[in-house]
Amino acid sequence: MIELEYVLFLSAVLFSLGLFGVLARRNAVMILLAIELMLNAVNINLVAFTVYLSPDLLVGIIFAIFIITVAAAELALALAIVLRLYRTRSSVNVDEVNLMRW
Amino acid sequence: MGMEWAWLLPAVCTGAFVVVAALGRWLPGRGSLLAIGAIGTAFVLFWFVMADVVGNGPGSFSRAWFDSGDLTVRLGMRVDKLAIVMLGLVSAVSLAVQVYSLRYMRGDPRFGWYFALHSLFAASMLALVLADNLLVFYITWELVGLGSYLLIGFWWERRSASEAAKKAFITTRIGDVALLIGILVLFKATGTFELSQIFAMAQAGEISQTTINLSTVLIFIGAAGKSAQFPFHVWLPDAMEGPTPVSALIHAATMVAAGVYLVARMAPLFVLAPGVLDLVAFIGLTTVFIGAALAMVQTDIKRILAYSTISQLGFMMLALGSLGFTAAIFHLLAHGFFKALLFLGAGSIIHAMHERQDIREMGGLRSRLPATWVAFVIAGLALAGIFPLSGFFSKDDVLFSVLDNRGVVWFAAGLIGSVLTALYVARLLYLVFLGEPRSQAAREAREAPLGMTLPVMALMAPAAGLGLLALAWGDYDGFGSFLVFLPFGSRPFEFHGAVFWPSLALAFSAFLMGLSMYRQTGGVAPALVRRRIPWLLTALDNKLYLDHVYQWTVDHVVLVGSRLVALFDRAVVNDAGVDATGRATRWSGLVLRYHETGLVSTYMLTIAVTAMVIVLIVITTG
């Protein structure tokens, strides 16, 4: 069986990729995808911990399912907002969306 | 019926005040008759009370008013001979003045209110006289001041009247502050407001000398405020803005005498503080001169009388300071009658002159106002101290006590004071009644109606004949034995050659000299003085600059002080203390808001960096 460390490393790489995407991307859709990447990194962690550390308890797996559900809902909402944004501004570049500042 | 009914005197007047003030407009004569009825009743009751007191000696009554903690405040009343003398004066003069006012104030839009105020004043003055408790005394003292304030400001549409009322109230209030502090100092030392207990403790030596000195000085300051003694005298001349009968009652006969009465009432305490008595005598003498000197140069008939009142009150204080308590009260009594008479006469003159008060416009009124002329001559000569009118006896008594207890120098000064009195009386009589009329109004002047001359004539009798009270006849041993101040024994009136002759001769010759002086020059101020010492006249014309000094003090010390406090409140407490706190909050917000760029990436970066920092901290601190 693969060591736990490898799985955690995978999750860390995924998370960092996601973080980089969120910070560096300008396109709102790409940012959303990056967020999904980060969430999935967390999911991998949760599942891995459950499987490796306490196989009897399904807490981590249940939690992961919850996160997936929430992520789906969140994505639906976020995409709706992005769509509205595109309708009004004909652009999904977040640098151009800075109305909510001082 | 006797002295246990004495409380009825103020009570009926209080009742009249309440009824007339509330329902006056629906009463016959708008309540005036009710007010006069009340004071008339009081005057009648006075005789019963007096008979009882003379027959059975003094009595005192009190009932609890309220209590709090270990303090019980009682409404105390004491009817003794001193109170009787004052009751008689107050009720008699009030009655005469109210009857006079009936005609004098006719047609005034606030006729009923005028009589309500008179009832209020009479009630509080009668209660003041009867008070046997310092707190009750203070209460009535303030109420008397309130009556005076409202009556001076009776014609409040006139700016000058409202200013005069304010000035009178505040000036006397300064004295009242001292009085109240004095009362409280005594209370702290004795634990009671009851006069009899305080006196008993003082005589038993249970009050420290410091306390006695302090409290008597403070009480005297209170008395000086009310009795218009130097340096508080400035309010009295201005108080002449009130209707003339008010001046007669309040600012000549009764209220201003309250200070003298207070010191006489507190005599058992004052005799224990000889140093304070020196102060009383000195202030009294100063006031005698200032009042007399200023009376010499005034041209307003009422102001002349006002300064004369100040001067005479000075005589009373001088007598008090010279242990002549009986003399002071006798002078108070005589002065009350003849000065009221003078004021009512002045009222008739002003009425006849169509509200003109300047004596330069008068002259030759003798033939036109004969009854007033007779009244003025009697009262004026009494004021000047001419035998055998009342003023002669009382002033002689005053001067004798000065000679007896203060020595020749003070006596001589007192004599000079009475010479000045005779001089200004001569000036007043000459310029108003003799010579030729100096204005159209004076030529057309008519005697006042009967409603006004009757009370004037009624007052003539006591003004002329009150001296008889000083003498012993029959069972009566004279005023000196009637009104006895412990620890001094009775002191019947005698004709002391050393006092009698010089005072009579000086007063008489000064009076004649004054008459001839004004006959020759006809001017308002003696030409001699005008030529030789013009600065004196200028100073007198400016009322010795005292009003200027006070005005300056008020403008530059009190008001500036209060503005400073107000400014401090705004600038330091509010702007620096309060608003600055608000501004600091706002300012920090202004600076910090630049972080809010509105860019999603900035926020994300902040979140990421913060999260990393937290993780690092957790890791490193273990």
Place this chain on the structure above:
Amino acid sequence: MLLILVTVPATAAGVILVIPSSRPGAIKGTALLFATVGLAFSVMTFVAYDHAEAGFQFQRQWQWIESLGVTVHFGVDGISAIMVLLTGIVMFTGVVMSWSIEKRLKEYFFLFMILLTGVYGTFVSLDLFFLFFFYELAVLPMYLLIAVWGSTRKEYGALKLVLYLVGGSVLVWIALIAVYAEASLGTFNLLALQEVEFAKDFQNIFFPLFLIGFGVLAGLWPFHTWSPDGHAAAPTAVSMLHAGVLMKLGAYGIIRVGMTLFPEGVAHWQVLFISLATVNVVYGSLAAMAQRDLKYIVAYSSVAHMGLVLMGLATLERTGMSGAVLQMFSHGIMTALFFAVVGIIYDRTHTRDIDLLQGLSKRMGLAAVLFIFAGLTSLGMPGLSGFVAEVLVFVGAFRTFPVAGVFGVIAAMLTAVYILRLIAKVFYGPLDDRWQGIQDAARHEVFAGALLVIMLVLVGVYPTPFLDVINSGVDTLAAGLGVGE
């Protein structure tokens, strides 16, 4: 009975809420009806209070949060009984004086009644949790009442007032929690906490929090500046209620909570307490003298008079404290009358600048009479309530701190200066042409004013029934402080 007292204004608020705002008559009528009922119950409470028996009477208690020891516990002693009476009177006259309000009438009376619920609740609560709850309930509607219906820099005044009072409340709340924890009885019940003897150091540390926290509402110097701005901005009836009753809440809090719980703490801070009170008295009087706005004058005079209340309390002496409580009552009535007349004048002339007003007696004789009554009370004229109260305070002060007493007497003289100056300027003198057409006080306004005047005269002439009740409360307080016999 006390529950009814608290629920009367609350019910009124509820009823007003359901009346449609298109029927102003019904709203006013409801408000007046409930105010009358409230007044009746206040008078009944006061009259029924048995001063011979003393102590807390009409007690009722209901459990609320058992785990925290919070109960709804009502009861009055002599001090709160007279405050309840004061609230009833001022509420009733306040409603009458609000008759001419037209803007958002419904919301106005709703907030007004909420405010009164808070006031009544504070005075009758014996549970610290609810005392504080009602205290806050009384403060918060103030913001809306001033900011919406006020005048002259109303947002500033309202914000400042509320921030200040909430700031004070924070201190009070901290101290309350500290008391709760320190006593560790698991109860907020005042009567139980009163029995606890807190450590001296604890008292010394936490008494100032109560003093300042409640002192803010009582106008304690230097935390008084909300008072002039707030009062000037507030509408008439709110000024009446605020200066008349709410400032008393502060003093009441100091008595009920601070002095009852921390007898040694008061004694420790007594000199500071009385010094601040003396500063209050003199400073307020001097500042009032320099003002030109009628409301500012009255507001600073309130600061000075509340100073006398605090001075009386700080004497820690029975006569002085009785005087202080009577002064609370007297000042409440007097200042309500002041603000009522100022409101009448402002309503007619739309100015409060005393340099512009003159000779108003000519046209507004009745208003002038009312104002002069209030003025004479404030300068301590015998025969009116202020005198009795001031004499008691001065007697107390002279027994303990004569210097404070001397300053108090002098300040009474300064009061005479500014009050008479104001009367001379505004009411006396020739009538200015500008004010030829103005109307005198209307009948309902005179009625409200006359009611207040009657109270002033009644207390001034025959204070015994009022003092008996106050004394019974103060004696208990004094016994707690260890100064009674």
